[in-house]
Amino acid sequence: MNIKKKINRYTDYFYYFIMVLSLLAIIFEYFINYNRFISLNTIIVFIILTLLYIPVKAMKIPLKKFSSLTITPGVAFVSLFFLPFHFALLSIFLGILLCYFIVEKASIHIALKYASAFTLSSFFVGFIINGASYQVFDLFIIRNIIASLVFFFIIYFLFYYDDLLLRKIKIKENLQILFYEFSTFLYAVGMMLIVLYFYLKYDLVGFFISLVVTQTANLLFTLIIKNAIKSAKYRILLEIESTIATKFSMKEVVEKLAELSTQLIDFTEMNFAIFNRENDETILLFQATKGWLDTPIRFTGKKGVVRHSIDSRKPIIISDTTKEPDYISLNNTTLSEIAFPIISYDGEILGVLDFEHEKKNAFSSNDIYLIKQLSEQLGHSIKISKLLYPLVNSSSKLNESINKLFAVTEEINAVTSEITSLANNVTEKSSTQLETVGTAVEESKEILNTGFLLRNTSSNIVDLNRQNKTLIDESVRGILQLIEISNVIENFISSSGKTIENLIDSVTNITDFINMIMDVSHKTNMLSINASIEAAHAGEYGKGFKVLADEIGTLSEQTYKMIENIGGKIDEILESTNSLYNKMEEGKENIVKIRSSVDTARKSTDSIKNIMNTNLDNGEKIKKLVDSTTQKIEEINKLIYSISNITTENTGNINNIIMSIESEFSSIKMLTSDIEDLKSLMEKINYIISSFDIETIEF
Structure with missing residues (x-):
């Protein structure tokens, strides 16, 4: 929801709340003063003050903008001194309600809104007024002044706070409104205090006479202010009219x-x-x-x-x-x-x-x-x-056409000048061309000799290309043989590698077998030791068995050492075999690299061979072209003599053309002068039209 619509909605809620409070205030004061005696004079004053709001609201003091000012706040404030408090509140509520219905033709919602605002403000201020003692004059005056200021600012806030929020009121304008409203409030309070004085001193007669006099004065004051405001508005209208008249x-x-x-x-x-x-x-x-x-x-x-x-x-x-x-x-x-x-x-x-x-x-x-x-x-x-x-539009188009025509004549002048200059240049060049033709004949002879030399050179180049082609063919054959040799070596290395792999596997198996023998020998040695121990326990009966056990232990130890030596040799063989296998792999990789390089060389040689074939073909073509060029040079040499004769004839024709161009150029200058005069005239017309400052808005 838009923020300003929210403000309007909350404003309505606020005034509904004020309306309820104002009605409760009237009821509250009525029950407090219900048994209070009401005189006939009080009832008459109540009726007159209630109806007074209608002419007071009708006699507006207009502003240049915003709401018109009235003396309604001042009348409402002073009415608190005329009547008992509950009667004064009721008079304010009914009076404001009637004046908005009759004068403003407002809806019931608007009328209740403003009547409630005045009533509730008067209710709060009434406590300040009633608390002042008539016997202490200074305190009474001070409290009433405070009450009047409080009442004014409450009313001002209730009636203008939505303007402050919704209208784009500048600070200067806001201060002006505050000053006008406060001045009007003081004026109304002073006027009603005069009526109060005569009412208290002369009763109803003084009330009626003073009320008629003050309201007549108020009417005259309102008329004077209205005329002053109208005069200010007319001055603004005259300023607008003068602006329109001059622009x-x-x-x-x-x-x-x-x-x-x-x-x-x-x-x-x-x-x-x-x-x-x-x-x-x-x-x-x-x-x-x-x-x-x-x-x-x-x-x-x-x-x-x-x-x-x-x-x-x-x-x-x-x-x-x-x-x-x-x-x-x-x-x-x-x-x-x-x-x-x-x-x-x-x-x-x-x-x-x-x-x-x-x-x-x-x-x-x-x-x-x-x-x-x-x-x-x-x-x-x-x-x-x-x-x-339409005049501005036509003038603009005509001016545009003249500018285009002027630009065309300028271009014609420039082109004519260029043609004249070119013709003079051609004349000068044609005079020297005859001299150049003779020189050209001699130079063409030299070119012809050069052509003969070029033809011999092209023949030599063709022969040289043929020899290079033969050498390249031989290189290709050598490279192919090298590729075959590398393939044989690679196959040999591959087969040797497989043999070595088999040997490594066999050596590995032998190593495993030796480990098994060493394990058996070790166990045999342990058994011989155990047998010697048992023979010792047997004494004389075991001596023979002990000798046999010692021999078996000795044999087992010798066997273990021999097997251990054989294992060391086997490890050396395995290490050498692995080293040989690695080198064979490296050799295989090198062979692959060599074959790759040979393949690259073969491709490069094939490319060179193709280039040489192309060069050979191009050499043949160049030779044919040189022969043809030599023939053309001989023909050109013959044409140069003909050009010499034509140049002589052209020199005379160009002189005639220059004379014709100079005649046309004179006519173009006259046309340009006429166009410049027309352009100057259009500039004057545009200057006159521009004084009207007509905007190009299409109607």
Whole structure:
């Protein structure tokens, strides 16, 4: 939801709350004073003060903008001294309610809103007034002054805080409104205190006489202020009219109008649109907040307040845009709008002047009068622009054509000058050409001799290419033999590698077998030791067995050492075999690299062979071309003699052409002079038209 719509909604809630509090305040005071005696004079004063709000509200003190001032706050404040408190509150509530119904023609919602605001403010201030003692005069005066100030600022806040939030009020304007309101409040309080004095001293007679006199004075004061405000508005209108009278630029008039109208009308946006009758469309060109639109907005159809104003040829005020089903919104915050058709002196609808506001009921019939004056002045400017636009357009096109014609003549002059210069240059060159032809004959002979030499050289090159081709063929055959040898070596290395791998496997198996024998020998030695121990335990019976066990142990140890030596040799053989295998692998890799290099060399040789074949073919072609060129040179040598004769004839013809060009150039200069005179005349016409400053807005 838009922030300003939220403010409006919360404002309504706030006033509903005030309304309830004000009614409770009246009821509260009534029950406190219900048994208090009410005299006839009090009832008469109650009725008169209640009805007094109607003429007081009608006698508005107008401002240039915003709400008109009235003496209503001052009357409401002083009425607290005329009547008992509960009667005074009831008088204020009923009086404000009636004046908004009768004078302002407001809805029940608006009337209750403002009546409640005045009543509740009076209720709070009443406690300050009633707390003052008449016997202590200084304290009584001070408390009443404080009460009047509190009452004024409460009323000012309740009536202007939404303006401060919703209207684009500058600080200077806000201070002016505060000053005007406070001055009017003091004026009303002083006037009503005079009535109070005569009422307290002379009863009802003094009340009636003083009330009539003060209200008559108030009427005269209001008329004087109204005339002063009207005079200020007329001065602004005269300033706008003088601007339009001195400037025919529609853009400048609209901009000045938007600037000065802020002093006359309260608005948040001003729109200017023209009406295109041929296409039946309204074209928005200008907005006060954005200026002239780069891309105008076009509206077709019969909907919208602007179109209704055009069709009815009358101003239209929309107090609440949310209640208009056909309303076309350019800004979601707009809540009220006034549209005024711009009509020329001959009755033609030219456009619309439209004002928007972000507050409801922002425009009145007084604004219609002011906008009418503005639209009439703007209509004169638009009509003049519309009448002069074809002349400006034609002048612009004619000026453009003259500039193009002048540019063409300038180009013709430049081309003619170049032709003359070129002809003179040709004449000079043709005079020297005869001398050059003789030299060319001698040079052509030298070229012919050079051609013969070139033909012999090309023959030698062809022979040399043939010899190179033979050598390259032999190199290719050698490379192919080298590839075959590398393949044989690679195959040998591969087969040897497999044999060595088998040998490594066999040696590995032998190593495993030796390890098994060493294990058996070790176990045999252990058994012989155990047998010797057992023979020792047997004594004499085991001596023979012990000798046998010792021999077996000795044999086992010898066997273990021999097997250990054999294992060492086997390890050396395995290590040598692995080393040989690794070198065979390295040799194999080198063979692969050699074969790759040989393949590369073969490819390069094939490429060279192709190039040599191409060179051989090209050599044959060059030889043929040189022979042909030599023949052409001989033919050119013959043509040079013919050129010598033609050059002599051309020299005479060029002289005749130069004479013709000089004659035409003189005519072109005369045409250029005439065009310059025409261009000077158009510049004067454009200067006269530019003084009107007509904008190129298509109607």
